[in-house]
Amino acid sequence: xxxxxxxxxxxxxxxxxxxxxxxxxxxxxxxxxxxxxxxxxxxxxxxxxxxxxxxxxxxxxxxxxxxxxxxxxxxxxxxxxxxxxxxxxxxxxxxxxxxxxxxxxxxxxxxxxxxxxxxxxxxxxxxxxxxxxxxxxxxxxxxxxxxxxxxxxxxxxxxxxxxxxxxxxxxxxxxxxxxxxxxxxxxxxxxxxxxxxxxxxxxxxxxxxxxxxxxxxxxxxxxxxxxxxxxxxxxxxxxxxxxxxxxxxxx
Amino acid sequence: xxxxxxxxxxxxxxxxxxxxxxxxxxxxxxxxxxxxxxxxxxxxxxxxxxxxxxxxxxxxxxxxxxxxxxxxxxxxxxxxxxxxxxxxxxxxxxxxxxxxxxxxxxxxxxxxxxxxxxxxxxxxxxxxxxxxxxxxxxxxxxxxxxxxxxxxxxxxxxxxxxxxxxxxxxxxxxxxxxxxxxxxxxxxxxxxxxxxxxxxxxxxxxxxxxxxxxxxxxxxxxxxxxxxxxxxxxxxxxxxxxxxxxxxxxxxxxxxxxxxxxxxxxxxxxxxxxxxxxx
Numbered sequence: 001x002x003x004x005x006x007x008x009x010x011x012x013x014x015x016x017x018x019x020x021x022x023x024x025x026x027x028x029x030x031x032x033x034x035x036x037x038x039x040x041x042x043x044x045x046x047x048x049x050x051x052x053x054x055x056x057x058x059x060x061x062x063x064x065x066x067x068x069x070x071x072x073x074x075x076x077x078x079x080x081x082x083x084x085x086x087x088x089x090x091x092x093x094x095x096x097x098x099x100x101x102x103x104x105x106x107x108x109x110x111x112x113x114x115x116x117x118x119x120x121x122x123x124x125x126x127x128x129x130x131x132x133x134x135x136x137x138x139x140x141x142x143x144x145x146x147x148x149x150x151x152x153x154x155x156x157x158x159x160x161x162x163x164x165x166x167x168x169x170x171x172x173x174x175x176x177x178x179x180x181x182x183x184x185x186x187x188x189x190x191x192x193x194x195x196x197x198x199x200x201x202x203x204x205x206x207x208x209x210x211x212x213x214x215x216x217x218x219x220x221x222x223x224x225x226x227x228x229x230x231x232x233x234x235x236x237x238x239x240x241x242x243x244x245x246x247x248x249x250x251x
Numbered sequence: 252x253x254x255x256x257x258x259x260x261x262x263x264x265x266x267x268x269x270x271x272x273x274x275x276x277x278x279x280x281x282x283x284x285x286x287x288x289x290x291x292x293x294x295x296x297x298x299x300x301x302x303x304x305x306x307x308x309x310x311x312x313x314x315x316x317x318x319x320x321x322x323x324x325x326x327x328x329x330x331x332x333x334x335x336x337x338x339x340x341x342x343x344x345x346x347x348x349x350x351x352x353x354x355x356x357x358x359x360x361x362x363x364x365x366x367x368x369x370x371x372x373x374x375x376x377x378x379x380x381x382x383x384x385x386x387x388x389x390x391x392x393x394x395x396x397x398x399x400x401x402x403x404x405x406x407x408x409x410x411x412x413x414x415x416x417x418x419x420x421x422x423x424x425x426x427x428x429x430x431x432x433x434x435x436x437x438x439x440x441x442x443x444x445x446x447x448x449x450x451x452x453x454x455x456x457x458x459x460x461x462x463x464x465x466x467x468x469x470x471x472x473x474x475x476x477x478x479x480x481x482x483x484x485x486x487x488x489x490x491x492x493x494x495x496x497x498x499x500x501x502x503x504x505x506x507x508x509x510x511x512x513x514x515x516x517x518x519x520x521x522x523x524x525x526x527x528x529x530x
Contacts (some may be wrong), residue, residue: 086404
């Protein structure tokens with residue numbers, strides 16, 4: 001396994017009475033695609049938010065390049081987030097801006113590039129996800145799959161070191177799922193970055209993942225290459241991968 | 252027949268009383284805790300906003316855009332509200348005043364009330380109904396669609412990006428709207444005083460000039476400035492703390508407007524008390 005770029009160390013998170021993560025530890029190897037799988041509500045998206053510093057754990061540490069982001073001030077977090085891209089489940093594009101303005105926004109706010117350079121980079125990034133023609137469209141004019149790809153473009157436009165994808169293939173047809181999976185793989189290669197992907201879609205995980213981690217009841221119960229996890233003896237992992245109603249997972 | 256203490260404690264009536272008492276105490280505790288959380292959160296938001304403004308981290312283009320959306324687009328309703336309020340105030344007072352021989356004071360009474368109280372307060376209430384709800388709904392829908400989180404994930408502070416432009420815009424526009432409201436309210440009153448009680452324009456205006464000083468106008472504008480802060484901060488806080496999808500957005504917008512209007516009335520009294528008590 002490559003050196004970790006990001007790491008959760010003994011992290012616990014609760015929302016009110018509900019314990020979401022309990023002494024959870026995970027390493028994200030540099031330059032790979034790591035997929036996190038698990039039941040709905042298992043806390044997968046919480047892991048992404050922890051890695052981006054959007055929420056803080058009740059206990060434990062979250063490291064990015066060995067810097068503990070739990071103790072960073074807001075100004076340090078803002079600086080750190082410029083190195084991280086986050087593609088949200090429903091894209092979360094700003095609906096008062098055009099697609100092009102959405103993609104240009106991080107460049108406009110964090111760089112001193114000229115308007116011409118910003119336009120060129122945003123257009124090039126949109127082109128890399130096949131959406132150059134939507135630069136002047138409003139997000140409401142795009143289909144679900146196009147919105148997700150526009151979200152990818154906004155997440156990667158600043159060449160981040162790590163890109164977090166929250167359920168990128170949920171709610172789209174199989175062809176678009178294939179297209180999105182392919183886009184994630186291609187972007188990782190182009191940017192020479194690391195990707196952490198939350199997904200339920202096993203086919204697309206098998207297509208793109210270098211490593212898979214399974215989250216169950218707040219802890220990682222399986223972690224390794226796709227083959228390692230597929231061959232796991234853990235009955236919970238096997239029940240999840242087979243999509244069976246019969247097994248130790250309470251329904 | 253004598254009962255032991257244990258029998259009394261275990262009786263159904265005593266248990267029901269205990270249940271109700273605990274319920275009432277829990278409910279009061281929850282409300283106090285909610286209120287403290289609201290006040291604390293609002294104070295933090297105001298502190299963040301003040302820090303951002305003092306560091307001059309201002310988005311001027313967006314501030315101008317908000318001047319148009321929050322201020323200019325409220326102009327017509329502010330003018331109409333103020334015009335008819337000035338007219339009805341004059342209608343009620345002018346005829347009576349003439350009957351009792353105080354017709355020459357009507358201009359002063361109308362302009363005094365409009366400039367010191369009705370102009371700033373009515374403009375604020377009207378703008379609160381429109382702008383506060385709009386701010387809460389817009390920021391609330393951004394919150395539930397993860398756009399606020401997206402802003403943070405892009406390394407952008409929602410306070411600088413969303414709250415500061417709206418606050419600065421309304422701090423500029425609400426005093427301006429109040430000036431328009433003052434002028435149109437007084438002219439509406441003058442027109443009705445002339446039409447219904449045959450009070451001459453010159454008499455009305457002379458009385459207004461004698462009664463209302465520049466200081467009154469400035470104090471009215473100060474009130475408008477405070478109301479602008481209340482409207483934007485309440486709307487923004489409600490919006491940014493929205494939970495629970497579309498229903499949550501509606502709830503945020505409604506409670507923002509209600510809280511805001513109540514605060515405007517309370518603060519109007521407090522400010523009038525301190526600004527005019529010595530006069």
